[in-house]
Amino acid sequence: MRKLLLGSVIITCCAFNIKAQSPVINEFSCSNLSQFVDNYGKYEDWIELYNPTASPLSLAGYYLSDDSLNNSKWEIPVGVTIPANGFVCFWADGRGEVSGGQYHTNFKLSQTKNNNEYIVLANPSAVTIDIIEIKQETQLGHSYGRTSDGAATWSVFTTPTHNTSNNVATAYDDYASKPQVDVAAGYFTNPFVVTLSTTEPTSSIRYTTNGSEPTASSTLYTSPINISATTVLKAATFSTNPSILPSFVQYNTYFMNVNHTIPVVSIAGYQLNTLANGSQSLQPIGSFEYFDTLKIRQAKTYGEFNSHGQDSWANSQRSLDFISRDEMGYNKEIKEKLFAYSDRDAFQRIILRAAGDDNYPADHHSANAGSAHVRDAFIHNLAASGDLDLDVRLGSKCVVYLNGQYWGVYDLRENPDDHDFTDYYYGQDKYNIQYILTWGSTWAEYGGNQALTDWNNLYNFIMTHDMSVPANYQYVTDRYDEKSLVDYVLVNMFTVCSDWLNWNTGWWRGLDSTGTHLKWGYILWDNDATFGHYINYTGIPNTNYDADPCDPEVLSGSSDPEGHIQILLRLRQNPEFNQYYISRQIDLWNTLFSCETMLQQLDSTVAVIDPEMAMHSTRWSGTYSEWTTNVQSLRNYITNRCPALVSGFTSCYSLTGPFDLTLDTDVPGAGDIKLNSITIDQFPWTGSYFGNISNNIEVLPAFGYEFGSWSANHNTILPTTSSPVVAIDLIQSDTVIAHFIWTSIVEQSKDPLIVAMPSVFNEQTTIRYYLPEAAYVNIRLYSLVGYESIEIVNHIQHENGEYLLTLNLNEFGLKPGMYILLFQAGEKTKTIKLLFTK
Incomplete structure (x- = not known):
């Protein structure tokens, strides 16, 4: 038996010698998932204080904290009094407020954190008068309290006595x-x-x-x-x-x-099978284990499951939500890096998604004919790889076993409409977000009626003010991420989504000025009804591959009940926005939504699950052959869609062309070029662009260079070729070159500097370095694998100043490849990469 309770009691009693007139920490719970509700209708952790005296005791100016090194974290406000021999409870939920006659601290509790947590009570002089370390996890619905009110010993209560006497409860020593x-x-x-x-x-x-x-x-x-x-x-x-x-x-x-080529998730619990077989109202408790591709269990926890999905719930293979619960005493999160496009490595909530309405074989429902089991996650990961101005449900493939039974191929998916997501990526917790969702109806997931009011006020401003007026447009873009709207519309346009504006739309903003995402911006939700697949719930004009890029612009009424397309059309009154909206389509058509990029992403997604799909198909009464046929049909749709957009661009926006536009620099490595909304760093670069629209080009010089001029063969560059930001309206194909000149690398730096010009070369490069003070210099060249290739400067005394040396790798007989140049000046060390080509 673990002897942890007594240790906590010793901390409380011996360290502070509680006096009879002092209030004490009497009971607390980190396991309140469904018992005691606060004035917000939420089940939160709570702390109970007890007054051991025969007189009422004011707590005004006292402090509560969860940090033994910061005992004055939350000051108890004026007006909080404990009755004689009575109790007062505080919700440890992070709100930091008094509302509805209830008290909410500005911190939360956790019983499963790696570092131990405390509950600290301090008097108005910030002297700790009671403290307990949360070393004992409690099981769901239990609390931890003094064996009797004010006693020196502590016990576990299976029936917590929130705001009432511990004396009537059955006390247990331990687990x-x-x-x-x-x-x-x-x-x-x-x-x-x-x-x-x-x-x-x-x-x-x-x-x-x-x-x-x-x-x-x-x-x-x-x-x-x-x-x-x-x-x-x-x-x-x-x-x-x-x-x-x-x-x-x-x-x-x-x-x-069994042998699987992708991660495996084992979930298990009473009634979990019943939930997965269709009993949608169940919320069973169970375990979650994550095994990586090396067959090693990397994460385990306990939590609750619930149903996920609506139409797709009609399929035999169903999607599930999982929430790891600190209240159960195992782990508050799944502690593992799950997604390639994110460094996040802890997840309280995760979706086990069975590909939604693209589920294969989806019980062979006619509406799901052609399902490929990849569309939704493929599109979200594609969007993430392009760093679009959207929140997405990142996905990774896995196999699920349910109560030991094989349950097929799933997507592990991140959930953006969750406060853990907004907190991790943007520093916006659940009390500082306004999050609105539309799925048939519209509601505020976070932020309540105020979120809806604030949004409606902004919407009405857009609808009633001329967006061509700069001040009006600025007012909107200060509050609304117009580029997020564009990306949201374009993802759904390129993929011909037929289930979005009226059923799968989410947008939100953060309110904490210390965080980010302070403007209203969009999320991607479900993108399984795409590329001509499934039911046209939104009523888009054309679900075929030749759907026009301007098709979303005609959606209104029941197709777009919240008027997001109306916002788009109003913003297009502004010339700056209109140019961005049209050129962004062409930029993405050349890059992220080019056939090459989309097919590469699709093929890599399919390749991940291909070894698993024969077993999956058999499990759910399909065939591997039918699945591969469906995948090929999806591939054919994408292949046909890309060229079909050309006529759409010209007809929708009265453009001419397309024309080949090649961008280049006269010195490799001297800088990047921004074309409309994309930044290009590999040259020469060629894209297919249009005329009768301004293509905006901006030079971005690298360190050690400054911009000189532009040159073009056939088109006019405006305003001048010497301007770093220019525009070109194409009348024919052309090559535009950015010309650079060297500039001093000395920028009043207090540290040594070094730059290679160019860093990509086929014969020789010039190394420029600067010393702010005299120093011994070493310069060595290493191959990428790490062994020393050549010593260039060996511990030579230099005076302060700027130096040049020419490095010709052919003279040293080195092979083409990547090299690391190590520069040491005194105790300062810097490295730069060099690419030696032939």
């Missing part, structure tokens, strides 16, 4: 220790046995192999357990001591004779 398991979770090719053991005195172990949590009536462990098939083993210790509660669950998944 039993979890069983020990001698075989770790993983993959196996031959049957084996698992041995369970416990150090808990006078106890027994009970276990299950069907995914449910062990109870006192589960199978009694008496001898090693035979494992001959894929099995989720869950075990718990049950003490005969009535003061000791059953342990937390120990759980492992053992995979037998």
Whole structure:
């Protein structure tokens, strides 16, 4: 049995010698998922204080905190009084307010953080008078409190006494220790046995192999357990001591004779199978284990599951949401990096999405004919790879096992309409976001009626003011991310989405000025009804590959109930926006939504799941052959769509062309060029662009260079060739070259500087370096694999100043490739990359 409770009591009693007239921390809960509700209708962690005296006690000026090193984190406001021998409760939810007669601290509690957390009570002089370390996790619905009001000992309560006396509750000393398991979770090719053991005195172990949590009536462990098939083993210790509660669950998944090429998620719980088979109202509790492609379990936690999806719920393979719950005492998050396009490595909420309405084989419903099991995640990851001005549901492929049974190929998906998402990426927590969603109807997911009011006010301003007036346009763009709107419309246009504005639209902004995303911007939601697939819920004019790029602009009424297209049309009154909107389409058509890029992304997505799809198809009564045919049909649609857009661009926007536009620099590595909305850093670069529209070009010099001039062969550059920002209206194909000149690399720097000009070369380059003071200099060249290739300058004394040296790699007999130049001046070290070509 874990002896943690007594340790916490010693901290409380011995360190501070609580006096009779002082209030004390009497009880708290980090496990309040569904018992005690605050004035917002939320179930939050709570802290209870007790007044051990016979007189009312004012708490005005006292402090509560979750940090032992900062005991004055939240000051209890005037007017908070504990009755004689009475109690007062505080919601530890981070709101930092008093509302509805209830008190909310500015911090939250967590019982499963890696670093221990405290509850601290300090007097008005900021002297700590009571403290307890949250070292003991409590199970769902339990609390931790003094055995009786104000007592020195602490106990676990299975029936918490929120804002009432602990004296009437049944107090338990602790939980039993979890069983020990001698075989770790993983993959196996031959049957084996698992041995369970416990150090808990006078106890027994009970276990299950069907995914449910062990109870006192589960199978009694008496001898090693035979494992001959894929099995989720869950075990718990049950003490005969009535003061000791059953342990937390120990759980492992053992995979037998299976081989997967993508990560595997094992989920298990009582009634989880029933939920996955269609009982949509259930919210079962269960375990979540994540195994990487090396077959190593990288994350495990406990939480709750619920249904995900609407139309797609009619399919036999259904999508599920999972929420890791700190309240259950295991882990507050799935602690693993799940997505290639993000560094995020902790997720409380995750979606297990069965490809939505692109599910294959979708029970062979006629509306799902041609499903490929890739569309939605493919589009979201494509958008993420292009760094569009949108929030997306990042996705990675996995195989799911449910209660030990193979459940097929799924997408692990991030959820952008969740405050953990906004907090991680933008520093906007759940109390500082206004988040509006449209799915048939429209509501505020966060921010309440004020969010809707603020949005409607902005919308009405746009509808009633001339956007060609700069002041009006500026007012809107100060509050609204117009580029996010453009990207939102264009993703759905390029992919011919037929289920978006009236069913799958989300937009939000943050209110915390210390964070980002302070303007209203958009998310991508479901993009499975795309590329001619599924039902045309939005009523777009054409679902074929030759749909015009301006088709979204005719959507209104029930197709666009919140008027996002009307905003687009109003903003197009502004010439600057109109140029951006049209040119952004052409930029993306040349890059992210080119056939080459889209097909590469599609092919890589398909290649990931291809080895898994035969087994998946068999599981859900499809065929691998039919799936590959459907994938090829999707591929053909994309191949046809790209060239079909040419006539659409010319007819929709009265453009001429297209013409080949080549951009180049006279010195490799001297700088980048921004064309309309995209930045180009590899030269020469050629795109297909149009006339009768201004193509805006801007030079971005690299360190050590400054812009000289532009040159073009056939088209006029405006305003002048010496301007770093110019425009060109194409009348024929052309090559535009940015010319650069060297400039001093000395910029009043206090540190040594070095630059190679150019850094990409086929024979020689010039190394320029600057020393702010005298120093010994070393310059060495290394191959990319790390062994030393050549010593250029060996510990030579230099006076302060700027130096030049010419480096010809042919003279050293070096092969083409990437090299690292190491520059040392005194104790300062810098490195630069050089690309030697032939």
